[in-house]
Amino acid sequence: xxxxxxxxxxxxxxxxxxxxxxxxxxxxxxxxxxxxxxxxxxxxxxxxxxx
Amino acid sequence: xxxxxxxxxxxxxxxxxxxxxxxxxxxxxxxxxxxxxxxxxxxxxxxxxxxxxxxxxxxxxxxxxxxxxxxxxxxxxxxxxxxxxxxxxxxxxxxxxxxxxxxxxxxxxxxxxxxxxxxxxxxxxxxxxxxxxxxxxxxxxxxxxxxxxxxxxxxxxxxxxxxxxxxxxxxxxxxxxxxxxxxxxxxxxxxxxxxxxxxxxxxxxxxxxxxxxxxxxxxxxxxxxxxxxxxxxxxxxxxxxxxxxxxxxxxxxxxxxxxxxxxxxxxxxxxxxxxxxxxxxxxxxxxxxxxxxxxxxxxxxxxxxxxxxxxxxxxxxxxxxxxxxxxxxxxxxxxxxxxxxxxxxxxxxxxxxxxxxxxxxxxxxxxxxxxxx
Numbered sequence: 001x002x003x004x005x006x007x008x009x010x011x012x013x014x015x016x017x018x019x020x021x022x023x024x025x026x027x028x029x030x031x032x033x034x035x036x037x038x039x040x041x042x043x044x045x046x047x048x049x050x051x
Numbered sequence: 052x053x054x055x056x057x058x059x060x061x062x063x064x065x066x067x068x069x070x071x072x073x074x075x076x077x078x079x080x081x082x083x084x085x086x087x088x089x090x091x092x093x094x095x096x097x098x099x100x101x102x103x104x105x106x107x108x109x110x111x112x113x114x115x116x117x118x119x120x121x122x123x124x125x126x127x128x129x130x131x132x133x134x135x136x137x138x139x140x141x142x143x144x145x146x147x148x149x150x151x152x153x154x155x156x157x158x159x160x161x162x163x164x165x166x167x168x169x170x171x172x173x174x175x176x177x178x179x180x181x182x183x184x185x186x187x188x189x190x191x192x193x194x195x196x197x198x199x200x201x202x203x204x205x206x207x208x209x210x211x212x213x214x215x216x217x218x219x220x221x222x223x224x225x226x227x228x229x230x231x232x233x234x235x236x237x238x239x240x241x242x243x244x245x246x247x248x249x250x251x252x253x254x255x256x257x258x259x260x261x262x263x264x265x266x267x268x269x270x271x272x273x274x275x276x277x278x279x280x281x282x283x284x285x286x287x288x289x290x291x292x293x294x295x296x297x298x299x300x301x302x303x304x305x306x307x308x309x310x311x312x313x314x315x316x317x318x319x320x321x322x323x324x325x326x327x328x329x330x331x332x333x334x335x336x337x338x339x340x341x342x343x344x345x346x347x348x349x350x351x352x353x354x355x356x357x358x359x360x361x362x363x364x365x366x367x368x369x370x371x372x373x374x375x376x377x378x379x380x381x382x383x384x385x386x387x388x389x390x391x392x393x394x395x396x397x398x399x400x401x402x403x404x405x406x407x408x409x410x411x412x413x414x415x416x417x418x419x420x421x422x423x424x
Binding site: 025026027028029030031033034035037038041042044046047048049050051 | 067068142143145146147149150151154334335336338339342343346351352353355356357358359360362363365366
């Protein structure tokens with residue numbers, strides 16, 4: 001049993017939002033983050049990034 | 052790399068994120084940024100000073116400056132625990148950098164170079180893996196420590212060792228030894244391979260292939276390649292990603308071997324179960340790299356936006372290089388013990404020699420190869 005986002009208790013099969021986010025691995029987080037950057041670039045919304 | 056080897060006795064698959072409190076990462080990430088920027092501007096200052104004073108000195112890349120500054124901090128004043136969570140995110144930045152780097156590759160070139168390096172990786176794995184297992188046996192290491200060193204040295208470094216830990220039921224002490232040995236060799240390779248590459252007269256393409264095939268840990272592979280040149284760095288990342296993609300197959304092979312001897316849990320039978328096992332170990336950021344390469348190949352990005360995404364990759368790698376230095380504790384590496392290190396050194400020399408031979412044969416003899424944009 002775990003506490004839900006609203007403070008209520010969840011059954012074993014349910015996960016809190018933070019637990020669900022915690023189950024996403026670093027590989028996926030890196031892919032999601034870089035994916036957002038690339039999508040912004042495709043949409044022409046990525047600001048100029050100097051080097 | 053981790054600051055304290057003892058803490059690596061229970062390495063987690065997702066060691067990059069060690070806290071659920073996002074604020075815990077801020078000091079360490081700021082330190083990565085500070086060390087990275089210091090490295091970037093040190094290159095500019097060094098070149099400017101050399102130019103003003105008419106010195107004839109080599110151009111020292113920001114990669115080396117960032118690593119050296121990180122090493123100095125970690126091994127002199129030490130890393131306060133407030134910085135640890137953020138500093139350990141360097142692999143997260145590495146993976147962001149790799150995914151964004153996909154923008155600099157045409158998908159056809161990825162497939163071609165991936166295919167070429169796959170052949171080289173398989174030859175490398177068979178030769179080097181066999182020699183490392185024999186050396187481990189000769190020096191009296193446990194069979195599982197030998198397996199971990201073979202996996203780490205010939206395949207893909209710490210990630211592969213961590214992925215194998217549960218599958219072959221290795222002891223924590225063996226895992227710690229293997230990781231420390233691999234990390235020590237990564238540091239050695241980082242400083243020796245670029246010098247050797249220049250001495251031998253390798254092209255950027257050849258050096259990138261060599262670094263990608265022979266340096267074990269992805270962060271060190273990337274740094275070694277970029278120390279040589281940006282072009283070499285890009286090729287090294289692509290080849291290393293191909294190596295990383297094979298983790299699942301190799302771990303499955305060793306898991307089946309140790310299970311057949313009754314010294315590890317049985318792997319579920321059937322093609323579906325084994326495909327799931329391989330998928331579980333597969334580095335998912337490789338898919339991100341391929342997706343970004345496909346977007347770039349489709350021509351959905353203007354030249355300016357392509358440059359912007361490539362610069363995101365450069366910044367992410369800058370944080371990675373700072374993290375490589377900050378996470379290297381030389382005293383801990385020295386304490387590892389000499390026998391695993393000797394076996395790992397044999398592994399590095401064998402892998403480096405075999406892969407250099409393969410690179411020279413395929414690029415100069417068979418004229419295989421492509422460039423990166």
